[in-house]
Amino acid sequence: MYRASGLMRNILPVAVICLAIVAVWYVAAVGLNARWERDQAARAGVEIGWADIVPATMSQKRPVLPAPHQVAVEIWETTANKRITSRRSLVYHGWITLSATLLGFVMGVALGILLAVGIVHNRAMDLSVMPWIISSQTVPILAVAPMIIVVLYNVGISGLVAKASISAYLSFFPVAVGMVKGLRAPDGMQLDLMRTYSASAWQVFWKLRWPSSLPYLFASLKVAVAIALVGAIIGELPTGSQGGFGARMLNGSYYGQVLIIWSALFGAAICAALMVGAIGVAQRAVLRRTGQAR
């Protein structure tokens, strides 16, 4: 009884908010798409009222804003009803983007952790590298991405690795910043304790700094994986890439196929949610093992 009501307490508000969003979306779709219906009717010399307009706005071929069910149908059509090797399959494009995302994420995380370790252990790096790390992120990535792709192409790197490098460029940042803070989390007393044991720098790192930094690492990883996905999509835009969510969105906008753009957007959002969720699961597992999940 109590558990059931507890579940309801969680599900009910979430469901209400989701329904509210969908409702607002429908209203917006009617509002934004109505103009085209009116123009069509005026051209044909027909008088139409809201009773005609509302259902018509739900099923336009090229709506300004597609209705939720149209997007849902499009996603269903391009995932469940297409072979995943088909170029019309969203799963096919999703995997192309996801593989670049994951590779870039791993590269970015490794780079971020290495930089953080260097910054924490080396004063010269602390003073010299951090400003560059910060300024690297103040440059608009949309402007930098094509240059990176071109430069990499000229040294013989293209395709997956080139896209992944854009992901890495974005995702190393939160990891580096978070890990610098995390590796510095141990207080003077904890460091003194290690000193009284005459612990080596290596031991201080593995037994104190690294475990102290894990909560910071997981928080950074969640941000990093989400922007790694953004990076992969951006990496697909300038190359006229043959596949991926980015290529899909670009195609959609070339041919005025709003539904394709929206389904690619949702595909990307779902991928991001799944990856962030997976990191959350890993985080809980680690925290439980180390007694920090209460």
Add this chain to the structure above:
Amino acid sequence: MTGAGAVVASSLDLVFQTRDGPVHALSDVDLEVAPGEFVSFIGPSGCGKTTLLRVIADLEQPTGGTITVNGMTPGQARLNRAYGYVFQAAGLYPWRTIEKNVRLPLEVMGYPAQERIERVRRALDLVDLGDFGRMFPWQLSGGMQQRASIARALAFDADLLLMDEPFGALDEIVRDHLNEQLLALHARTGKTVCFVTHSIPEAVYLSTRIVVMSPRPGRIIDVIESPLPAERPLGIRESATFLELATRVREGLRSGHAGRDE
């Protein structure tokens, strides 16, 4: 080993250079602690008692004078793992169980696995935490956490125990209890203890010798041999000898202040 004291300091000086000018944390400190003694350092904040302990532990470097620990320099003594240090806060690693916290120094010092298990068990038994090894620090009370941190300092064989106000943050009842346990522990292990405190009853109750210190500059103003017997039930704190001793410490502290405050 060499017949020398566990800690021998002579004309020890330490000046911190701060932004507001030099701070004389220790001035002309002479001290000899014999093996097996329980020496308390008492004084108001800023008197250098913690600094002195940190110099013994090689966590601070003196700017003048000499000091030896077990006949070695503090640095050599630290590398030889000559002492266990107990800080003001328990400072247990929250991601390790109590057992694994006590095992930490053994891991760092490279004890073999089988020996670690035995030593952890023995150290936890010494502080009556034998049944709590698999718990995480947050599951224990503050007093139990501090006991675990004492076990951590006892896990390896250092004959010298340096304790920096280990019970300062605990309430009176827990503190009394831990004081009793610490005395028993001292009797059982025969370790040398240097104990920093700002509580007069605690210093008098525990110590074989009390070092009274005074601030600005941090220095020793009185060293009192305790006439109390080794066997000390809590009730001894109402005895005449105990009260006399406490008065002498209090007067020492006051005289240290009087000369400076005008």
